[in-house]
Amino acid sequence: FRMIVEMPQIPQEIFFISFFYYCCVPEAELQIAEAVALVDTLQNWTVLDKIIIPTKNPNKKFVFGKGNFQVLTEKIKKMPQLTAVFLNVERISSLTKKELEDAWGVKVLDRYTVVLHIFRCNARTKEAKLQVALAEIPLLRSNLKNEVSQRDQQRGGSRYIMGSGETFLETQNRVLKERELKIRNALQKLRRKRGLLRTQRRKCEFPMVSVMGYTNCGKTTLIKALTGEAGLQPRDQLFATLDITAHGGYLPSHMAVIYVDTIGFLTDLPHNLVESFSATLEEVAYSDLIVHVRDITHPETNLQKATVLSVLRNLNLPSHLLDSMVEVHNKVDLIERYEPTEENALAISALHGHGLEELKQEIEKKILTATGKKILTVDINLEGPQLSWLHKEATVQEVEVEPEDGTARVKVIISSSAFGRYKNLFPNSKICMS
Ligand SMILES: Nc1nc2c(ncn2[C@@H]2O[C@H](COP(=O)(O)OP(=O)(O)OP(=O)(O)O)[C@@H](O)[C@H]2O)c(=O)[nH]1
Numbered sequence: 001f002r003m004i005v006e007m008p009q010i011p012q013e014i015f016f017i018s019f020f021y022y023c024c025v026p027e028a029e030l031q032i033a034e035a036v037a038l039v040d041t042l043q044n045w046t047v048l049d050k051i052i053i054p055t056k057n058p059n060k061k062f063v064f065g066k067g068n069f070q071v072l073t074e075k076i077k078k079m080p081q082l083t084a085v086f087l088n089v090e091r092i093s094s095l096t097k098k099e100l101e102d103a104w105g106v107k108v109l110d111r112y113t114v115v116l117h118i119f120r121c122n123a124r125t126k127e128a129k130l131q132v133a134l135a136e137i138p139l140l141r142s143n144l145k146n147e148v149s150q151r152d153q154q155r156g157g158s159r160y161i162m163g164s165g166e167t168f169l170e171t172q173n174r175v176l177k178e179r180e181l182k183i184r185n186a187l188q189k190l191r192r193k194r195g196l197l198r199t200q201r202r203k204c205e206f207p208m209v210s211v212m213g214y215t216n217c218g219k220t221t222l223i224k225a226l227t228g229e230a231g232l233q234p235r236d237q238l239f240a241t242l243d244i245t246a247h248g249g250y251l252p253s254h255m256a257v258i259y260v261d262t263i264g265f266l267t268d269l270p271h272n273l274v275e276s277f278s279a280t281l282e283e284v285a286y287s288d289l290i291v292h293v294r295d296i297t298h299p300e301t302n303l304q305k306a307t308v309l310s311v312l313r314n315l316n317l318p319s320h321l322l323d324s325m326v327e328v329h330n331k332v333d334l335i336e337r338y339e340p341t342e343e344n345a346l347a348i349s350a351l352h353g354h355g356l357e358e359l360k361q362e363i364e365k366k367i368l369t370a371t372g373k374k375i376l377t378v379d380i381n382l383e384g385p386q387l388s389w390l391h392k393e394a395t396v397q398e399v400e401v402e403p404e405d406g407t408a409r410v411k412v413i414i415s416s417s418a419f420g421r422y423k424n425l426f427p428n429s430k431i432c433m434s
């Protein structure tokens with residue numbers, strides 16, 4: 001069976017936003033700024049006009065009062081070139097959507113549809129594409145309901161399809177269910193593979209640093225600057241990064257680390273979408289350190305910080321990860337003589353490379369504490385087994401050979417347990433802590 005339910009076609013030219021003012025919610029301003037940013041993300045979409053309408057409860061069935069509805073309808077009718085109306089609410093029911101579309105003669109979109117559309121445009125990897133497909137299922141399901149009730153009205157009652165004993169609705173629902181199952185299975189397969197990679201990574205004992213923060217704060221730019229990886233693509237766009245990706249870099253003492261780029265946060269992201277992407281955040285629990293990047297030039301930077309912290313708190317991360325978090329104030333190149341007000345925050349410009357050395361040092365310090373590793377310099381005899389032992393059990397960083405007396409000075413990063421064993425095995429070796 002061909003799927004006859006289709007994703008709503010998103011118009012590409014002209015757009016009208018109407019916003020509800022969430023009277024009691026302090027984040028209203030941020031939500032509005034974000035909704036505008038969302039639309040800006042979509043190329044070819046133009047906002048013709050916007051309006052803020054007070055409402056006590058944006059989620060009830062009839063979102064407008066009669067008066068407001070009339071005002072809106074008049075406004076809309078005066079713009080014949082208009083192709084869609086965006087209501088800045090999480091979801092509108094398919095019934096309300098249809099009523100409004102009939103009354104206004106244009107498409108009506110909610111946050112879910114718009115964010116999903118952005119995700120669909122930005123999904124690059126197989127996993128991200130599957131997650132988008134999964135997030136589309138509830139939309140397809142509600143469209144289907146609508147479609148069926150319309151058909152029934154036209155034809156009078158449901159019909160069986162050519163002796164199959166199934167009604168149209170049942171057939172389509174079954175197709176949807178099968179599709180959902182297929183996607184979930186494929187996702188699970190990918191996740192198992194990732195779990196395997198994770199165990200392998202643990203084995204090589206590279207510390208992991210998760211770079212997190214609000215969307216568009218500069219996470220990808222920072223990782224690019226820290227690792228020199230040319231392939232990374234920062235973009236001035238919301239949700240440019242939809243996958244967790246890992247990138248190798250070095251800290252000041254040449255310790256190798258893995259930086260993990262993550263999906264950006266947004267207040268009031270539709271719940272279903274969050275759910276399908278939350279698995280990507282599972283990875284964070286396995287990291288050794290979180291770097292929280294903030295765009296301090298953003299007018300709502302404090303609210304953004306609060307949002308990020310509250311999402312992080314809800315992720316059930318180990319408490320030491322939250323306590324040791326490094327806060328980074330990014331884009332300071334845009335503010336003259338910026339001084340962070342928060343204690344311990346580091347001011348940087350990921351784009352211009354300011355403050356990155358200090359940041360790397362801070363990351364190294366925290367990583368050493370988190371992993372219980374030490375950096376040591378030990379004097380060894382080249383004829384003995386120490387050097388090969390250190391190569392096996394620790395990370396050797398530098399070997400300075402003294403050819404005259406057959407010894408060497410070796411700088412290593414070593415775990416506490418390996419250090420204990422080293423002292424037992426080679427009690428005469430000279431050790432300097434750095
Ligand atoms: N002026 C300035 N712009 C920056 C700086 N860091 C990042 N940007 C810009 O901010 C925009 C977003 O950068 P990204 O690195 O893609 O941000 P992100 O946090 O990865 O965004 P998402 O993946 O969408 O969550 C890009 O246009 C960057 O060039 C900075 O230090 N200074």
Ligand SMILES: [Mg+2]
Pocket residue numbers: 219220221234240241261262
């Ligand atoms: Mg990014």
